[in-house]
C-alpha cells in the first residue's frame with residue numbers, strides 16, 4: 001500500500017492583493033484566481049465566490 005503524504009494544501013493559495021482571501025483552485029490552474037469560500041451568500045446558502053486576475057510572475061503564495 002502506498003501513501004502519498006501531502007505537506008502543502010492542495011490549492012493554489014495565492015493571496016488576493018489588498019485582501020486576505022486566498023485562491024482555492026488547484027495549484028497549477030489556468031486563468032484567474034478564485035476563492036469559493038468568499039463572496040456573498042445567496043438565499044439558497046450558496047456563495048458566489050470571488051475571482052481576481054492572475055498577475056505576471058505570480059507562481060507561489062506568500
Ligand SMILES: [Zn+2]
Pocket residue numbers: 012013014023024025029032033034
Ligand atoms: Zn489561483
